[in-house]
Amino acid sequence: MASVPRGLSDFLHRYIPEIEREMFEFLPIQEPEAFLYAPMRDYPDRGGKRFRPALVLLACQVFDGNMKNAVRTAAAFEMFQSFAVVHDDIEDDSEMRRGKPCLHKMHGTPLSINVGDALYAKVFEILNANRPLLGAEVALDLIEEMVNGSRETFEGQAYDVGWIRQQHIPSEEEFMVMLRKKTGWYTGRGPCTAGAIIAGASPELRETIGHFGEAMAIAFQIRDDLLNLSTSEQDASVAPGLTSGAYGKERGGDIAEGKRTLIIIDLLRKCAESEKAEVLSILHEERQKNTAEQIERVIALVEEYGCIEYAEEVCRAKALESQQYLEKIPQSAGRDILAEMLDFLVQRAF
Amino acid sequence: MASVPRGLSDFLHRYIPEIEREMFEFLPIQEPEAFLYAPMRDYPDRGGKRFRPALVLLACQVFDGNMKNAVRTAAAFEMFQSFAVVHDDIEDDSEMRRGKPCLHKMHGTPLSINVGDALYAKVFEILNANRPLLGAEVALDLIEEMVNGSRETFEGQAYDVGWIRQQHIPSEEEFMVMLRKKTGWYTGRGPCTAGAIIAGASPELRETIGHFGEAMAIAFQIRDDLLNLSTSEQDASVAPGLTSGAYGKERGGDIAEGKRTLIIIDLLRKCAESEKAEVLSILHEERQKNTAEQIERVIALVEEYGCIEYAEEVCRAKALESQQYLEKIPQSAGRDILAEMLDFLVQRAF
Numbered sequence: 001m002a003s004v005p006r007g008l009s010d011f012l013h014r015y016i017p018e019i020e021r022e023m024f025e026f027l028p029i030q031e032p033e034a035f036l037y038a039p040m041r042d043y044p045d046r047g048g049k050r051f052r053p054a055l056v057l058l059a060c061q062v063f064d065g066n067m068k069n070a071v072r073t074a075a076a077f078e079m080f081q082s083f084a085v086v087h088d089d090i091e092d093d094s095e096m097r098r099g100k101p102c103l104h105k106m107h108g109t110p111l112s113i114n115v116g117d118a119l120y121a122k123v124f125e126i127l128n129a130n131r132p133l134l135g136a137e138v139a140l141d142l143i144e145e146m147v148n149g150s151r152e153t154f155e156g157q158a159y160d161v162g163w164i165r166q167q168h169i170p171s172e173e174e175f176m177v178m179l180r181k182k183t184g185w186y187t188g189r190g191p192c193t194a195g196a197i198i199a200g201a202s203p204e205l206r207e208t209i210g211h212f213g214e215a216m217a218i219a220f221q222i223r224d225d226l227l228n229l230s231t232s233e234q235d236a237s238v239a240p241g242l243t244s245g246a247y248g249k250e251r252g253g254d255i256a257e258g259k260r261t262l263i264i265i266d267l268l269r270k271c272a273e274s275e276k277a278e279v280l281s282i283l284h285e286e287r288q289k290n291t292a293e294q295i296e297r298v299i300a301l302v303e304e305y306g307c308i309e310y311a312e313e314v315c316r317a318k319a320l321e322s323q324q325y326l327e328k329i330p331q332s333a334g335r336d337i338l339a340e341m342l343d344f345l346v347q348r349a350f
Numbered sequence: 351m352a353s354v355p356r357g358l359s360d361f362l363h364r365y366i367p368e369i370e371r372e373m374f375e376f377l378p379i380q381e382p383e384a385f386l387y388a389p390m391r392d393y394p395d396r397g398g399k400r401f402r403p404a405l406v407l408l409a410c411q412v413f414d415g416n417m418k419n420a421v422r423t424a425a426a427f428e429m430f431q432s433f434a435v436v437h438d439d440i441e442d443d444s445e446m447r448r449g450k451p452c453l454h455k456m457h458g459t460p461l462s463i464n465v466g467d468a469l470y471a472k473v474f475e476i477l478n479a480n481r482p483l484l485g486a487e488v489a490l491d492l493i494e495e496m497v498n499g500s501r502e503t504f505e506g507q508a509y510d511v512g513w514i515r516q517q518h519i520p521s522e523e524e525f526m527v528m529l530r531k532k533t534g535w536y537t538g539r540g541p542c543t544a545g546a547i548i549a550g551a552s553p554e555l556r557e558t559i560g561h562f563g564e565a566m567a568i569a570f571q572i573r574d575d576l577l578n579l580s581t582s583e584q585d586a587s588v589a590p591g592l593t594s595g596a597y598g599k600e601r602g603g604d605i606a607e608g609k610r611t612l613i614i615i616d617l618l619r620k621c622a623e624s625e626k627a628e629v630l631s632i633l634h635e636e637r638q639k640n641t642a643e644q645i646e647r648v649i650a651l652v653e654e655y656g657c658i659e660y661a662e663e664v665c666r667a668k669a670l671e672s673q674q675y676l677e678k679i680p681q682s683a684g685r686d687i688l689a690e691m692l693d694f695l696v697q698r699a700f
Contacts, residue, residue, distance in 0.1 A: 031505075032505055032508045032509050032512060034512065035508035035509060035511070035512030035515075036504065036505060036508035036512075087463055087464070087467060090459075090460070090463060091459075091460035091461075091463055091464065092460070107515075108515055109440075109441075109459070110440070110441035110442070110511045110514075110515070111441075111508065111511050111512060111515060113437050113440060113441055113463060113466075114437070114441065114504055114507045114508055114511060115508075116463075116467075117437060117466075117467075117470065117500075117504055117507075118500075118501070118504040118505075118508075120467065120470060121497060121500040121501060121504060124474055124493065124496075124497050125497045125498075125501070128490060128493050128494050128497055131490055136486035136487050136489075136490050137486050139486075139490060140478060140481055140486050140489060140490060143474065143478050143493065144478050146474075147471060147474050147475045147478055148475075150467075150468075150471040151468070151471060151475070154386065154464055154467055154468040154471060155381075155382055155386060155468075157464045157467075158382045158385035158386035158461065158464055158465075158468075159382050159385060161385070161460045161461050161464060162382060162384065162385030162386075162461060164460075165385075165457075165458055165460070165461060
């Protein structure tokens with residue numbers, strides 16, 4: 001697969017070091033180091049392409065904002081991502097994150113819950129530190145965006161985790177609501193809206209770029225779920241940044257976790273009753289008890305029933321929706337880079 | 351034991367319903383109800399004397415602030431308490447909270463982590479809603495207080511949980527640092543400082559009432575740990591409000607959890623080597639594997655070595671320290687009620 005497009009690549013090379021510097025300023029090495037501050041730095045240290053914070057800067061640039069004013073808020077979004085995946089990995093009892101054991105596999109669940117809490121508090125610490133930079137009103141507008149978006153994220157997560165607990169298979173409609181809430185805000189709408197707020201864009205333009213980001217994030221997550229079925233080292237090199245964690249995870253890990261994905265929902269409405277019973281029993285089993293053969297069996301069914309093609313189709317439609325929102329925003333160098341990001345993250349895959 | 355003193359009792363009867371109304375306004379019943387919004391209301395619904403939010407109002411009153419302006423922030427502190435105990439119960443794998451099964455025993459760990467996260471987000475949602483009431487600057491001052499205090503809490507929790515994981519027995523000095531961080535802020539210093547901020551008190555007076563609250567909270571926690579060894583239905587009726595959870599918990603539950611308390615630290619430095627080995631093996635065992643006989647054996651040693659008297663002495667000294675800070679604050683009706691609270695929560699016990 002191709003490398004990162006030139007405009008986007010230049011942008012990331014220029015601004016990501018600043019964002020990372022800002023983020024790590026808020027992650028000092030101090031006591032209690034072993035139990036808190038070292039593990040807090042672990043996920044942020046594992047790297048990534050930092051597309052979410054880049055989105056904050058790009059959305060600011062698109063509306064002629066001063067990108068220097070957006071670096072701090074960008075760091076807050078990257079911190080939110082670290083918090084969210086620490087708790088998500090515990091909730092899913094995941095094994096690996098970016099090729100290394102998940103935090104709770106290294107430090108146990110009690111310490112890791114607390115590390116996640118502390119990372120979430122850092123998000124608000126960073127946003128509060130916007131005050132001297134942006135003034136109290138804008139600082140609070142950004143906190144409000146974070147609070148409202150957090151609510152969406154936790155609602156989405158409640159569906160995702162609750163369905164596993166209740167052994168409920170959602171309809172496609174239910175699934176899309178969950179995806180919009182769980183991922184749409186914090187991977188797309190949130191960073192884009194925040195950048196627009198910092199630039200002082202009108203409420204209408206905030207909405208438009210928010211829709212752009214949300215549709216891109218949803219498309220990206222569907223693609224991420226697709227990649228989970230074909231993960232290989234080669235794929236892992238493509239875009240290790242904006243992902244809920246397929247890369248560095250085991251192939252079919254989502255199936256082992258019993259995760260509801262569009263692919264699985266599509267399979268369950270297409271396959272024969274006997275196959276459905278088989279797939280459900282694998283999904284409902286504890287992840288450790290599923291064998292590699294069982295996972296491969298589900299993947300074979302997914303391929304047989306054309307569920308990959310179906311998910312690709314939905315992904316493509318969402319990417320198109322995203323593109324259409326982007327076109328409503330006045331042309332600028334920043335908009336070109338956003339278009340490249342959309343193309344790179346989602347559209348180029350097909 | 352005596353009932354709540356008259357002035358304090360009148361105050362609580364008058365203001366707690368307002369605080370609860372405010373808090374539940376931020377806890378709507380909506381979808382996803384079963385997986386999120388119903389469990390979010392569970393701990394707040396289990397009641398309590400609501401001493402923490404009452405402290406916010408009293409600290410505001412003491413400095414001639416308008417208590418109406420403090421109700422919302424008081425609700426935020428009660429919400430923080432609910433968040434903290436949801437995660438704390440998971441981290442300690444506790445069984446019971448206020449006489450009912452802990453949230454994660456009812457809904458599982460994954461959903462309950464997410465419920466806690468959503469409650470923590472509510473804290474900032476409430477504080478952000480202070481903006482029309484108090485203006486952006488004061489609203490941010492309160493968010494800053496919450497952020498800084500949260501950091502203390504998570505640092506304290508990191509020690510508490512980390513020591514169990516590392517099988518480390520802290521010195522009394524280490525223990526007191528942990529207690530100040532884990533409990534001192536959110537049970538005492540935080541609510542008092544917030545009330546003083548709302549009233550517009552000087553930085554010096556904020557500090558003074560903060561110290562008062564912190565010392566009271568530490569004394570109270572030590573007393574709470576003492577009660578955990580003697581919990582009975584009768585005790586449970588005394589002060590079910592300002593507690594990290596002794597009431598409605600099983601006698602000696604702290605010992606079963608391996609919790610480091612002043613009592614246990616004192617025992618381990620006083621008892622014979624063979625007894626020390628015995629106590630440590632019980633502390634380090636998983637809580638389910640400890641028998642009632644083992645717990646009673648530890649309690650018997652605690653009594654034999656005078657560790658209860660020692661903890662009472664430290665508690666009394668902290669209560670005195672708290673009283674001395676209170677006396678530095680100008681006399682008022684509110685101060686009298688704070689003195690009653692200190693007396694009721696800690697001093698009257700001895």
